[in-house]
Amino acid sequence: MTSLPVDISNYVGLSAVIFFIGVAGVLTRRNPLIVLMSIELMFNAANLALIAFSRFWQNNAGHIFAFLVITVAAAEAAIGLAIVVVAFRRAKNVDVDEVAGLHG
Amino acid sequence: MILFWILAIALVLSAVFTVTQKSPVYSVVGLLANFVALAILYLTLNAEFVFVMQIVVYSGAVLVLFLFVIAMLSSGVGPFAEGPNRLPRIIGPALGVVAVGAAALVYTIARVPLQEPAPQASATLGQAGQAGVFGSVADFGAALFSTHLLPFEVTALILLVAVVGVVVLAGDAAPMPTRGRHAVRRAAREREPIAKVRR
Numbered sequence: 582m583t584s585l586p587v588d589i590s591n592y593v594g595l596s597a598v599i600f601f602i603g604v605a606g607v608l609t610r611r612n613p614l615i616v617l618m619s620i621e622l623m624f625n626a627a628n629l630a631l632i633a634f635s636r637f638w639q640n641n642a643g644h645i646f647a648f649l650v651i652t653v654a655a656a657e658a659a660i661g662l663a664i665v666v667v668a669f670r671r672a673k674n675v676d677v678d679e680v681a682g683l684h685g
Numbered sequence: 686m687i688l689f690w691i692l693a694i695a696l697v698l699s700a701v702f703t704v705t706q707k708s709p710v711y712s713v714v715g716l717l718a719n720f721v722a723l724a725i726l727y728l729t730l731n732a733e734f735v736f737v738m739q740i741v742v743y744s745g746a747v748l749v750l751f752l753f754v755i756a757m758l759s760s761g762v763g764p765f766a767e768g769p770n771r772l773p774r775i776i777g778p779a780l781g782v783v784a785v786g787a788a789a790l791v792y793t794i795a796r797v798p799l800q801e802p803a804p805q806a807s808a809t810l811g812q813a814g815q816a817g818v819f820g821s822v823a824d825f826g827a828a829l830f831s832t833h834l835l836p837f838e839v840t841a842l843i844l845l846v847a848v849v850g851v852v853v854l855a856g857d858a859a860p861m862p863t864r865g866r867h868a869v870r871r872a873a874r875e876r877e878p879i880a881k882v883r884r
Contacts, residue, residue: 585730586686586688586689586729587686587689587690590794591689591693592730593790593793593794594790594794595693595696595697597786597790597793598697599696599697599700599719600786601783601786601787602697602700602701602704603700603704604779604782604783604786605704605779605783606703606704608775608778608779608782609704609775609779610704612709614709614712614751614754614755615703615704615706615709615712617751618703618704618709618712618713618716618751619703619704621716621743621747622700622703622704622716622719625719625720625723625743628723628735628739629723629726629727632727632730632732632735633730635730635732636730636731636732636819636820639819641819641820641824641825641828642828642833644732644734644735644820644825644828645825645828645829645833645836646836647732647735648734648735648738648829648836648840649836649839649840651735651738651739651742651743652840652843652844653843654743654747655742655746655747655844655847656843656844656846656847658747658750658751659750659847659848659850659851660847660850660851660854662750662751662754663850663851663854663855664854665754665758666754666757666758666854666855667854667855669758
């Protein structure tokens, strides 16, 4: 097994498609939980590109970077969900358009 | 090759499902399918350890965290049931973002070389699961604990920051009474419980 099953550009294109589905979710949804899930989709798309390029160059630095991205994504999810819980506790309202406590 | 296209279709469909569902619980199910398909795709790219981590960290930890928060907050609450209704207002900027992204994508794909090079290879390819082979757990571990030790330490710091941040944000509302017995007692009385228990 020395060659990729399909061209690397297929992996990059798939990664971009998933990333933009995530972007669409962040832009269009008002539910903060689904916004956070869309952000996770975008993290995963970035990871797919990293892993694909890592396999392409046969250099495992991309795996290390994907590991770091997974850690950051987990931390981001934990803190984001904590913010959602706090916002819900304060206002009983979690519409991302109406949570504006930090608005200048 | 057939496996790649099956996984690609599963990935796109589950991502669209995740983004378009009304109820966040269905979104979590879609996200689970997405993560599992992506993990199998990692395995086809020789990334064994990332495959395991994808299953354990994402499907195991992050999604369960989402489910806990949904279970805590969304029992019969109105705003959680709202669908995608911001689209009319943001359609202009959204189209701009998508256009710029698509242009960048076309440019990137056009510049990706199609021959498979190996000038910077960190290990050779071989059968999955063997030591010293690109993408094996041994290869990943050796790289993580020698060449890339600093990112590993930074990972630990990021997790520490996340733990402290979550406890500060979602823990007790008044965790540090200023001083004196009265302040302590008042803080205990005013403290907001993490979950309201109906007696």
